[in-house]
Amino acid sequence: MTSEAMDCVGATGGAKVAAMKILVIEDDLEAAAYLVKAFREAGIVADHASDGEAGLFMGLENSYDVMVIDRMLPRRDGLSVIAELRRKSVHTPVLILSALGQVDDRVTGLRAGGDDYLPKPYAFSELLARVEVLGRRKGAPEQDMVYRVGDLELDRLSHTVRRGGKELLLQPREFRLLEYLMKNAGQVVTRTMLLEHVWDYHFDPQTNVIDVHISRLRGKIEKPGSPALLKTIRGAGYMIKDGD
Amino acid sequence: MARFRLLFLSTAVRLSALFILIFALAAGALVLYVTAMSERLLIAEIRESLNQEVAAVQRAYERGGIGQLARVMDIRARQPGANLYIIAGPAGDMLAGNVASVAPGLFDKEGWTAEPFPYRRYQEENAKHPPRVAIARVVFLDNGMRILVGRDLAEPGALRFLVRRAIFVTVGAMGLGALLLWLFIGRNALKRIDRISDASKKIMAGDLAQRLPVSGSGDEFDRLSLSLNEMLERIGKLSEGLRQVSDNIAHDLKTPLTRLKNRATEALAAEEPDARRQSLEGILTEADQIIRTFDALLMISRVEAGSQAATLSDLDLSAIAADCVELYEPVAEEAGFRLDARIAPGIGIKGNRELIGQTLANLIDNAIKYADGDATERLIRVSLAPDGEGVALSVADHGRGIPEDRRADVLKRFVRLDESRTKPGTGLGLSLAEAVMELHGGAIALSHTDASDKEHPGLTVTLRFRG
Numbered sequence: 001m002t003s004e005a006m007d008c009v010g011a012t013g014g015a016k017v018a019a020m021k022i023l024v025i026e027d028d029l030e031a032a033a034y035l036v037k038a039f040r041e042a043g044i045v046a047d048h049a050s051d052g053e054a055g056l057f058m059g060l061e062n063s064y065d066v067m068v069i070d071r072m073l074p075r076r077d078g079l080s081v082i083a084e085l086r087r088k089s090v091h092t093p094v095l096i097l098s099a100l101g102q103v104d105d106r107v108t109g110l111r112a113g114g115d116d117y118l119p120k121p122y123a124f125s126e127l128l129a130r131v132e133v134l135g136r137r138k139g140a141p142e143q144d145m146v147y148r149v150g151d152l153e154l155d156r157l158s159h160t161v162r163r164g165g166k167e168l169l170l171q172p173r174e175f176r177l178l179e180y181l182m183k184n185a186g187q188v189v190t191r192t193m194l195l196e197h198v199w200d201y202h203f204d205p206q207t208n209v210i211d212v213h214i215s216r217l218r219g220k221i222e223k224p225g226s227p228a229l230l231k232t233i234r235g236a237g238y239m240i241k242d243g244d
Numbered sequence: 245m246a247r248f249r250l251l252f253l254s255t256a257v258r259l260s261a262l263f264i265l266i267f268a269l270a271a272g273a274l275v276l277y278v279t280a281m282s283e284r285l286l287i288a289e290i291r292e293s294l295n296q297e298v299a300a301v302q303r304a305y306e307r308g309g310i311g312q313l314a315r316v317m318d319i320r321a322r323q324p325g326a327n328l329y330i331i332a333g334p335a336g337d338m339l340a341g342n343v344a345s346v347a348p349g350l351f352d353k354e355g356w357t358a359e360p361f362p363y364r365r366y367q368e369e370n371a372k373h374p375p376r377v378a379i380a381r382v383v384f385l386d387n388g389m390r391i392l393v394g395r396d397l398a399e400p401g402a403l404r405f406l407v408r409r410a411i412f413v414t415v416g417a418m419g420l421g422a423l424l425l426w427l428f429i430g431r432n433a434l435k436r437i438d439r440i441s442d443a444s445k446k447i448m449a450g451d452l453a454q455r456l457p458v459s460g461s462g463d464e465f466d467r468l469s470l471s472l473n474e475m476l477e478r479i480g481k482l483s484e485g486l487r488q489v490s491d492n493i494a495h496d497l498k499t500p501l502t503r504l505k506n507r508a509t510e511a512l513a514a515e516e517p518d519a520r521r522q523s524l525e526g527i528l529t530e531a532d533q534i535i536r537t538f539d540a541l542l543m544i545s546r547v548e549a550g551s552q553a554a555t556l557s558d559l560d561l562s563a564i565a566a567d568c569v570e571l572y573e574p575v576a577e578e579a580g581f582r583l584d585a586r587i588a589p590g591i592g593i594k595g596n597r598e599l600i601g602q603t604l605a606n607l608i609d610n611a612i613k614y615a616d617g618d619a620t621e622r623l624i625r626v627s628l629a630p631d632g633e634g635v636a637l638s639v640a641d642h643g644r645g646i647p648e649d650r651r652a653d654v655l656k657r658f659v660r661l662d663e664s665r666t667k668p669g670t671g672l673g674l675s676l677a678e679a680v681m682e683l684h685g686g687a688i689a690l691s692h693t694d695a696s697d698k699e700h701p702g703l704t705v706t707l708r709f710r711g
Contacts, residue, residue, distance in 0.1 A: 121535055173570060199571055203602040204536060207609055212574035 020135045021045045022066045025055030025081065026097070027073050035068070038124050044131070052076025059085050064092050065135040068127070071098035071109065079112040086113040093134040097122070106202060125236040129188040136187065147182035150229050150242035152221060154182050163221055173198065174217050181230065181240040190237035214238055260429070264422040268415050279407040286403065287379070290395045291356070294381050297327060297393045305385060313391070314340060328363065328378055328394035336390070344369050351390045356381050360397050377401065436465050440472075452480045488656060496537055496671065504530040540672040547599065547679040556684070559600070561591045561709070565628045565637060568604045572612070576624060579612050586627040591635050593709045599680045606673040607639040607705050615643030615702070631708060634686070640693040640704040651690040677707070685710050 022039065024046050026032040032048050039046040047062070049055035052073040059067055059081070067085075071078040082094050096114040098105060106117045116130050147154045151164045159175060161168045170178065176198045181189055191210040195201050218230050230240050297320075304316040314331065321329040321342035330341035336351040346363040362375035380394025439457045446454045455476060456469040504527055511523035569585040576583040604626075611624045621642045628637045646654055655678045674688070681688045686709040693702030 119539075199567060201571075201601050201605075202598060203605070204539065207575055207612070209571055209575050212578050213571075216574055 019043060019045050020065045020132070021047070021063075022068060022131060022135070023047045023049065023055065023058055023062070023064045024068045025049045025052065025059075025073060025078070026068070026070045027051060028070075035124075035127075039128070039131075042128055044128075044135075050074075052078065052081050056081045056084055059090060059092070060088055066131050067092050067094045068131065069094055069096055069114075071096055071105075079109065079114075082113045095127070095130055095134055097127075125188070126190050126192060129190045129193065129237060132187050133184055133189070133193070136184075147179070147185065149182055149185045149240050150227065152182070152229055152240075154178055161221070163223060164226065168220055170217075170220060173213070174220065177213060177217055178221065178240075181238065184240075186239065186241050188233050188236045188239050193237070260422065260426055264419065268418065271418070272411060272415060275407065275411040279404055282407075283404055286399065287397075290379065290397075290399075291381075294327070294379075294393055294395055298381050298383055298391075301391060301393060302383065310385075310387065310389070313385075317341070317391070328380060328392065328396065330392040330394075332390045332392065334388035334390070339389075341392070342366070346392075350380070351382055351392065354382050354384045354390075357394075363394075433465075440465075440469060447476065452476065452483060485656070492671070493541075497534060500530045500534050500537075504534070537672065540676060544672060544676050544679045547676065547683050556594050556596055559593055559595045559597050561593050561595070561600070561635065561637065562587050562589050562628060564597060564601055565604060565626060568601060568608060569626050572605065572608045576608070576612055580622050581612060581615070582623045583608070584623055584625045586625060586629070588629045591628055591630070593635060593684075595684050595709070596680075599683070603677045603680045603707065604637065604639070606677060607707075610673055610705075611639055611641040611643070611703070615641035621700075634708055634710045636706050636708050638704055638706040640702060642693055642697070642700050642702040645692050645701040645703045646690055654690070655688070674705075677705070681707055681709075 020043075022044055024032055024035050024039075026035065026048070027050050029050060032050065036046045036048050047058060047064070049058050053075045055067075055069065055073070056076060069078045069081055073081070076084075078096060078098075082096070085092070085094070093115040094113065095116045095118060096109040097118055097120060098109065099120045106119075109117045115134055118127060118130060145155065145157050147156070153162045154175075155161070156179065161170055161175065161178060177194065180194065180197050192202075192204070194210050194213075195203075214230065214232075221230065222228055227242070229242060230238060233239050301313060301316060305313040308315075317329045317331060317340070320326060326342060328341070328343050330343055330346070331339045332351045333339055336349070338346075342365070344364045344366045347361040350357065350361060357380050360377045360379050363378055364373070364375055368376075377397045378394040379397060380392050382390055382392050384390050436457070436459070443454055443456045455473045458466050458469045458473070460466065507523045507526040507530065511520050511527065514520035514523055565587045566585065569583055569587070573583045608624065608626065615622075615624065623642060625640045626638070627640070628635065630636075655674050678688050686707060689706045689708065691704045691706065693704045695701055
């Protein structure tokens with residue numbers, strides 16, 4: 001978990017985002033109030049339910065872009081809420097929040113139908129980045145064979161990367177790193193998300209391992225004289241984006 | 245008194261009392277039977293010898309009449325330890341013999357007296373002297389006179405008395421012996437149990453260094469005490485670990501919490517937005533460190549509890565090692581190290597990828613952190629190779645290493661050789677590594693990378709997995 005939580009609020013440029021609507025099911029009222037307020041400041045409309053039954057009702061009645069569900073809830077357990085939603089054909093992406101952060105808990109959470117899993121305590125920047133990525137999933141260029149950001153081009157089929165038409169030589173891992181960043185272009189991607197998706201590890205890397213990989217990647221894709229595409233979002237992570 | 249009540253409550257004593265009772269009854273019955281039999285035998289013998297006497301006396305009468313009879317009987321009566329000899333008239337009046345008085349009506353019937361009868365000898369006629377007892381045979385002569393030949397029963401009586409006394413003495417001695425034996429064994433057992441319960445009370449009171457007494461005889465009590473002591477040893481170790489952890493938590497969490505509090509105070513007092521911001525950032529850094537420590541502690545305890553044993557699956561250990569090297573290679577390079585991988589391909593084990601990955605990452609991270617600065621050869625080597633029946637995955641650096649006597653310590657939670665704690669870290673990395681290896685049925689070992697280099701022997705951490 002990275003520090004400086006509130007620092008990044010709105011870092012993705014909340015104004016540009018067509019108001020995303022999410023549901024937060026969390027029984028800790030103080031935490032929930034903080035989340036609703038913080039999401040609102042990031043330009044996301046957040047509804048709140050304080051127990052499993054109410055959350056399930058709201059999830060079935062209204063349409064949300066993302067649901068953030070605490071695993072341990074009164075009246076109905078978080079995993080059971082997800083299972084019931086899925087049974088009733090609600091396929092809204094779900095992020096599970098849990099004080100249980102171990103490997104097997106993550107596996108059971110994802111198996112129950114969750115799309116992402118964030119152990120407590122988390123930095124809000126981490127939650128925000130993940131919610132935004134989940135919320136844009138529907139429009140994600142999953143099928144696009146070529147990702148483009150400015151004059152940077154990544155061809156997923158031929159595994160080639162070009163900047164301004166000139167081919168760049170990347171290591172396989174660097175390619176995957178860039179691929180993940182470009183798939184989520186315009187969105188903050190945290191270090192933990194990178195470690196999860198590019199290396200498939202869910203532990204806290206502690207040292208700046210990811211930063212060093214990014215700086216190497218940067219050395220390969222950024223050219224003096226061309227605008228910088230891979231940006232560091234202070235206190236949150238990284239974002240690849242054309243322009244500011 | 246309470247002690248005695250306790251004594252009789254003890255199983256050993258109750259069992260031995262029952263045993264002694266049964267034994268005494270059986271022994272008593274046996275002795276009674278033997279005395280009865282031997283008395284009968286003795287009386288039968290007496291009758292036989294009396295018959296012979298009677299025959300001899302009758303022969304004397306037949307040969308020489310009453311005169312000869314009287315002479316023979318007189319001679320026999322005068323011998324020491326003689327039988328009873330009486331010659332009586334037809335009316336049953338005693339005419340001659342060595343007896344002063346007998347029970348009346350004894351001469352009425354010929355043959356054996358039905359019962360042993362009382363009689364008195366000469367010089368024993370006063371009432372002070374108890375009457376003697378005898379059996380006798382009465383014979384009627386053809387002239388109407390009667391003769392009695394009898395034998396004093398003092399002999400069988402004495403035998404009976406002797407045997408009975410012997411019974412009482414032996415049974416008494418046996419009972420006394422048994423009682424002493426009980427007292428000794430029972431008291432002894434009770435004392436040892438008391439000592440054990442005393443020791444356990446002390447242990448319960450919190451003195452975990454206390455051990456149950458062992459006498460060294462290797463008996464049941466010793467065996468029980470030894471196995472309980474072994475259990476105490478284990479409990480002691482665990483609670484020592486727990487105590488150490490709580491001490492360390494006090495230190496490792498209180499310190500950042502104090503700093504956190506200080507920073508918050510600072511932030512509140514700060515006038516400048518920049519200063520306030522800096523303090524707030526510091527607060528978050530401290531909070532992250534606390535969370536990290538908690539996460540690591542939680543992880544260790546859950547790994548130790550074995551809750552992830554179910555998630556062990558077939559893994560390509562070579563791939564995990566290569567991934568980790570690849571993940572850390574840039575960081576190592578930036579810190580001026582060469583991260584060298586000597587990974588045998590295609591080594592598979594059963595395990596948890598996440599845990600092994602994290603463990604290896606911690607080890608490489610440690611090597612970069614602690615071998616930094618004074619490494620003679622700035623090289624960190626990650627090797628994976630078959631090792632005996634299993635496989636060995638090791639991370640070797642050329643730093644200061646860990647002295648042999650501190651190696652066991654660094655596996656303990658929160659123990660860091662860097663006392664000043666200038667390097668970031670939770671002090672839990674190696675504890676986690678050890679727990680993870682235990683979960684995988686493997687082991688962790690620390691050694692020098694190059695023992696010949698006195699200045700920088702380096703540290704090699706080897707993780708041994710079963711094949």
